[in-house]
Amino acid sequence: MTVTKIIDKTTENLQTLTPIVSGSLDIGAGESQGMRLITRVLGQLQADYPEVSIHLRSGAAGRIANQLADGQLDFGIIMGNQVSSQYSALKLAHTDSWGILLPKNTALAQKAVITPQDLVGQPLIVSEQAMNEHRFQNWWQNVSDQLQIVGTYDLIFNAQLLVTTSHCYALAFDNLVPIEDNSLLTFRPLSPALNESTTLIWSKDRQLSSVAQIFLKRLKSITE
Template sequence: MEIRVLRYFVSVAQTHNMSESARILHVSQPTLSRQIADLETELGGPLFERRSREMVLTPTGRYLFEKTTTILKLVDKTTANVQAQQVNVSGTLDIGAGESIQLKSLMNLLGHFQIDYPDVVVHLHTGNAMAIETQLENGVLDIGVVMGRRDLHLFNALHLPGENQWGLLMPANSPLLQKTAIAPNDLIGLPLLVSEQSLLREFFADWWRNVADEITVVGTYDLIYNAGLLMQERNCYAIGFDGLISGETSSKLAFRPLSPALSEPNNVIWSKNQQLSSAASLFIKRVQATFE
């Protein structure tokens, strides 16, 4: 499979239309059709279901599309970084992280890094720890920041200062606002949103074990901001990190820490198996010099 043909395939998958993709790609429609047909022959089956007005991915096509988008990101990133090494420090720096107010110190360092190396383009990606670890191993990310006490022996890792304080986010008119901290008993009967990652890890199992059967989880979230919007509409509660709700939403919600207290560290990680670009290597050295 040629990279050029994979780009053709992605374009058709995104537009659902051969003519529109041909226009975008500046190739003739017969040429594009032939390239897609040759790709299907090479892979041994149809990638698209041809309908009267659109082209829809088959299950095989959906699988190829998912893998191809990752491949093309990696190709573009590698090209940019190789070209950068020929002249000076430029290219791209891809950093994946969860949400945490404690990342201010790292973002401050990143801001100064960009001032020193203005030709480096930074891409910030938000994701949970499992997704970040996978993307580091695939080479899609250069650096990750993961929260929690995780087994990181497969990665180079550095602990950042400060920890994330878990607490209860609640409507500003909640009677629980009178409390200085939230105990497990306070959650009985409340409609709760929790982070998907913490639920999968059964992170709160020990903390609320005495009332576990009386805890009502009505949903999960990846981004706490979106959970905050739902809280206002549904009048529910969310367990999350302190300091992440801001703007208009912050005036309608309040935070109280959990008791007994729960907190989690932030760790900068990068792959032991992937060769870092010049930009990523330089930034890692700054992180190590600042926080080790």
């Protein structure tokens, strides 16, 4: 057998022994810069396994939990420290910080940080999920009954449009809205600071697919 034929035969054997990974990977998440790490792993995964399809679904924690329960999702990404014992969890290094998205031409934009007292009487729109989970209950301190919450939002893209046109303020995570030099909006962090951890969760009652196991292994390798 010639050297060329030996090489061709070896290559054929290796290809036969290497499993073809295919299928779909479904991940539900809220809006967070923590998704940059997730998408980086997903991009490399899809480059290595072209037969894999990836589906990202936006949603609040309650919706993500329901979709994990009925098998629509392989993983969910949630913000905050409360993770139910029914899930396996991997805490990511990224932390989101709450602040105020507001028009540049307002007096409040002159402040370096925003305190609860600064928001008294100001028109606020707030993340509906965060409100339902009472994320700001401790931060409000003793001024909660003096706040003017005029609405809620699910997606910060839509919220920023309302802030721009209605001159209200949005309680939001940092770095979700690009603030350019010519932007009409700016962002100010809260004081005292209010931060949220980011956690990947998956059901303890369901066996992860091969694709999901590979994704999780790769994510763990750069987070643990």
